[in-house]
Amino acid sequence: MSRGPVLAARLQGFGTTVFAEMSALAVATGSINLGQGFPDYPGPPEVLDVARNAIGTAADQYPPGPGIPELRSAIAEHQQRFSGLAYDPDTEVLVTAGATEALAAVMLALLEPGDEVVLLEPVYDSYSASVAMAGGVVRPVPLHPPAGGDGHWTFDPADLRAAVTPRTRLLLLNTPHNPTGTVLTADELAVLGKLAVAHDLLVVTDEVYEHLVFDGARHVSPATVPGLRERTLVVSSAGKTFNVTGWKVGWICGPAALVAAVRTAKQFLTYVNAGPFQPAVAAGLRLPDGYFTALARDLQGRRDVLVRGLRDAGLPVVSPEATYFATVDVRPVQPDGDGLAFCRSLPARAGLVAVPSGVFYTPEHAHLGRHLVRFAFSKGDGVLAEAVRRLVGMGRAGAGSA
Helix, strand or coil: CCCCCCCCHHHCCCCCCHHHHHHHHHHHHCCEECCCCCCCCCCCHHHHHHHHHHCCCHHHCCCCCCCCHHHHHHHHHHHHHHHCCCCCCCCCEEEECHHHHHHHHHHHHHCCCCCEEEEEECCCHHHHHHHHHCCCEEEEEEEECCCCCCCCCEECHHHHHHHCCCCEEEEEEECCCCCCCCCCCHHHHHHHHHHHHHCCCEEEEECCCCCCECCCCCCCCHHHCCCCHHHEEEEEECCCCCCCHHHCCEEEECCHHHHHHHHHHHCCCCCCCCCCHHHHHHHHHCCCHHHHHHHHHHHHHHHHHHHHHHHHCCCCEECCCECCEEEEECCCCCCCCCHHHHHHHHHHHHCEECEEHHHHCCHHHHHHHCCEEEEECCCCHHHHHHHHHHHHHHHHHHHHHC
């Protein structure tokens, strides 16, 4: 055993994720888990049946390294259909073990030690870890919430420009955005696009929530912005769109040279994955438009149920434009504004589990998220109704003790 730390220096600070802690807390206390973003209801039978029929066939064995041709073709068709982007399924599409592996492979393939990655925070925790594993450096730009009530989180263009240095290699975006639920607008994308072109940056865009958009908001892929198609890798996955988060089927679309570079790294990570699930995802991507419209409409209704419950509990909440998540300010019920302490006490207070948003910030901006907590609403009607009942009860108890 070496005398130094067991964990490599570049991963110091990346311990067990808060999702694992909160999920374990939910199990230990019998609480409703509104922390981790996964649905508790099944996906469409047209997708599930294909997977069932594939098990026990040759699909159980290694699929081709880039993914089965049927799935790569379906991904290319899907991109053309919903974003107007044309990709060659043979050279510009790569199937991955979910979006998380896709992002890790991108960083390992494209970053040299010391290269900088500009991203918008709060940010999903795997982003910073992936950059660190590749020896890169994160340069965060904060998103600011609306002044009050519903609205749109946005960034200050001056902050964005200040984050770019001669060492900047890559711009990492997430739209629709986890955890805020914001959807980058055309004007914001134009600012980002001009910056990327001016500084010759690569762009990676995580679009796993592309179909979970509400209230008439419209998801636009950054790769459609003039000048970005040839420098952008688009990442998405099947998990959120078809309620199959455990299948871990994701993909990357982009210029052939960039995809080939990422494939070089990816082949030494999982190599291949999800053989029986790949034809099922292909079937899902070819479902009619009505499926995707109904998916968003259904989830918007679930959002509205939870948002009303949070407000009735005295928790100011920004109603999200997209995704699975609503962000609340806990200070009205947690006077010290400690979101982590609030989450650790929530099982006793209300029999619920949520995730503190502070984990989505780098240390330099931790103060911006300390008082924020993320709740997931991707749950069945009965679970959401019970969660709201418990939230309202917590709010009444707090009011009674005031």
